[in-house]
Every structure is written in C-alpha cells, then in structure tokens.
Amino acid sequence: MDKKQIDWGNLGFAYMPTEQRYVSNYKDGAWDEGGLTTDANVVISECAGVLQYAQTVFEGLKAYTTEDGRTVTFRPDLNASRLKDSAERLEMPAFPEDRFVEAVKQVVKANEAYVPPYGSGATLYLRPYLFGTNPVIGVKPADEFQFRVFCTPVGPYFKGGVKPLTLRVCDFDRAAPHGTGHIKAGLNYAMSLHAIVTAHEEGFDENMYLDSATRTKVEETGGANFLFVTKEGTVVTPKSSTILPSITRRSLLYVAEHYLGLKVEEREVPFEEVKDMAECGLCGTAAVISPVGKIVDHGKEICMPSGMDEMGPVTKKLYDTLTGIQMGRIEAPEGWIVEI
Numbered sequence: 001m002d003k004k005q006i007d008w009g010n011l012g013f014a015y016m017p018t019e020q021r022y023v024s025n026y027k028d029g030a031w032d033e034g035g036l037t038t039d040a041n042v043v044i045s046e047c048a049g050v051l052q053y054a055q056t057v058f059e060g061l062k063a064y065t066t067e068d069g070r071t072v073t074f075r076p077d078l079n080a081s082r083l084k085d086s087a088e089r090l091e092m093p094a095f096p097e098d099r100f101v102e103a104v105k106q107v108v109k110a111n112e113a114y115v116p117p118y119g120s121g122a123t124l125y126l127r128p129y130l131f132g133t134n135p136v137i138g139v140k141p142a143d144e145f146q147f148r149v150f151c152t153p154v155g156p157y158f159k160g161g162v163k164p165l166t167l168r169v170c171d172f173d174r175a176a177p178h179g180t181g182h183i184k185a186g187l188n189y190a191m192s193l194h195a196i197v198t199a200h201e202e203g204f205d206e207n208m209y210l211d212s213a214t215r216t217k218v219e220e221t222g223g224a225n226f227l228f229v230t231k232e233g234t235v236v237t238p239k240s241s242t243i244l245p246s247i248t249r250r251s252l253l254y255v256a257e258h259y260l261g262l263k264v265e266e267r268e269v270p271f272e273e274v275k276d277m278a279e280c281g282l283c284g285t286a287a288v289i290s291p292v293g294k295i296v297d298h299g300k301e302i303c304m305p306s307g308m309d310e311m312g313p314v315t316k317k318l319y320d321t322l323t324g325i326q327m328g329r330i331e332a333p334e335g336w337i338v339e340i
C-alpha cells in the first residue's frame with residue numbers, strides 16, 4: 001500500500017478529508033445495511049433533530065501502524081459500547097456494537113494510504129458519530145438517525161517535546177449531578193467552549209472542573225480525565241458519576257496495576273488533596289497522558305513537584321508502557337489490539 005505524500009511529523013490536529021467514510025441510516029425502527037461512500041457532505045432537513053435540539057453523540061479513537069508494520073486500532077469494542085450508552089441516554093437507537101467495530105475496520109482499510117507510518121508519531125483519528133436527521137420542532141426525539149465514521153490523519157501530540165500544562169480551576173460547571181457528564185455528547189462540548197476560550201485568553205491551557213454540587217472534588221477537564229500520583233507512588237483517579245469514562249484512563253489504571261505493580265485507587269479526590277500530589281496528568285485518546293505542571297485556583301498556584309519541563313517519573317512510565325503496548329513493542333492484554 002503506497003502511503004500518501006504527507007509530512008506526517010508536522011500534521012496538527014485538524015480535519016483533512018480522506019477518501020471514504022462509512023454511513024448507515026436508521027428509519028422505521030431499523031438500521032439499513034450501511035456502507036462506504038466518497039461523499040463527505042451530509043444533507044439533512046433544516047429542521048433535523050440534531051440541528052434544533054443537539055441530538056448527537058460521538059466517539060474518538062485511533063488507527064496506527066505498529067512496529068512490525070500491522071495496521072491496528074486500540075480497544076474499539078469499548079468505543080462501541082460507550083456510544084451505545086451515550087445514544088441511549090439521549091433517546092437514540094444504539095448502533096449495533098459488532099457493526100460499529102466492522103465500520104471502523106472498513107473505514108481504516110479504505111483509507112490505508114492515510115494511516116501514518118510507524119515512528120512518525122502521527123495517527124489516523126477516527127470519528128464515529130450518530131445524530132437525529134428528521135424534522136423535529138416540538139421537543140421530542142427524532143425517529144430517523146444517521147451513523148457515520150470518518151477518519152483524518154493527525155500529527156504527533158507532543159510535537160517538539162512534552163510541555164507540562166497549566167490549568168485553572170474553572171468557575172463554570174461541566175456536568176450536573178444526574179446530568180449528561182458521563183456520556184460523549186456534543187452538548188457537553190458546546191457548553192464548554194466559552195470556558196475554554198476564556199481560559200486560553202487568560203493564558204491557561206485547560207480547565208479543571210470541580211463537582212458542580214459542592215465545588216470541592218476534582219472531576220475532569222473538558223475532554224480528558226485526571227490521573228494523580230501520590231507521594232507514596234499510588235495512582236489515583238477521581239471516581240464520579242458525572243465524568244466521562246475515558247478508555248485511556250481505564251487502560252492506564254490496568255497498566256499501573258498489572259504491568260507496573262503500582263497501587264491504584266479510583267475514589268473521590270478532594271481538591272484540597274491536589275496540593276499534596278506528586279504528579280498529575282490528563283488522559284485521553286489524543287495525548288495518552290499530558291503532564292500537568294501547575295494548577296491555579298483563583299490566583300493561588302499549586303506547582304506539581306514534577307515541574308514545568310518534563311513528565312513526572314510515574315507518568316512517564318505509564319505513558320511509555322501504554323504506548324509500547326499500542327505500538328506492539330510490549331505484549332498487550334487479550335483483545336486490546338484489533339488488527340485491520
């Protein structure tokens with residue numbers, strides 16, 4: 001397979017149309033057989049449920065080339081089941097989980113020329129999503145839906161080296177108790193845009209959201225879960241019903257326990273405790289882990305002992321082990337690596 005002539009190392013995180021994408025439509029209570037198309041445009045009613053009442057959910061995962069030249073994706077079954085949970089919460093029909101994985105495979109295969117080579121640091125980002133297509137003007141769920149998967153090559157996350165992030169404790173809330181914080185829905189991102197734009201204007205990289213009920217416990221950022229490392233070397237991640245269950249975070253916890261022999265805890269993390277942590281990182285598909293160097297709470301700075309120049313030692317070990325598993329340099333747990 002001839003790869004596209006792309007400067008992989010200098011790609012950013014931006015949309016570049018590729019050749020084929022997968023589409024399936026839901027009508028009269030059933031999904032059609034679906035298939036690939038070259039048409040990158042979606043034509044729907046001006047009154048479609050997604051446009052009026054934001055009835056849409058999505059996923060994000062990557063395909064990449066392993067050290068021994070295989071094209072693979074990482075745990076796509078977990079994306080399939082999370083999309084199902086998200087869809088059900090927004091009164092949308094789930095896309096069958098086995099067909100989800102099949103659709104992802106078809107899209108990667110059809111765009112293999114866009115899968116970056118091993119060692120480039122770049123990956124092929126896949127975006128599965130599901131939205132209401134028929135006209136809805138009174139508030140109710142749509143009854144026709146479209147499921148799509150497109151892909152776009154994205155560059156290495158840590159271009160020019162790792163740079164620990166500076167966060168601010170955010171005055172806006174991300175998710176209400178019993179709300180939609182635990183599903184991957186566009187609506188959670190729409191309401192985070194003002195918070196991230198103002199954070200950037202004030203010189204911060206990201207927002208740390210606290211629980212909206214008490215504003216005392218750490219939740220997550222707009223698009224990544226927290227991992228902390230205590231001074232005793234325990235890996236701690238916040239437990240909350242209003243954070244998005246990150247697949248990267250779940251995988252890192254497994255790696256911490258079963259590959260690195262570390263103690264792991266999933267529990268409430270009072271913000272008060274953050275100043276006593278040794279390391280802090282953000283986990284998600286895009287970066288795997290980005291280290292956090294500083295957290296600013298209304299002018300009061302918490303500087304992580306790991307500093308502003310590099311990842312902390314435990315964060316680095318977690319990062320190296322999980323990326324090693326993904327790239328085929330370290331043996332993966334059963335079922336984690338799905339070959340195309």
Ligand SMILES: *Cc1c(COP(=O)(O)O)cnc(C)c1O
Binds near residue numbers: 220222244249283
């Ligand atoms: C997607 C997402 C994450 C990261 O999840 P991964 O499965 O690891 O990519 C974390 N938080 C939010 C709010 C997200 O939408």
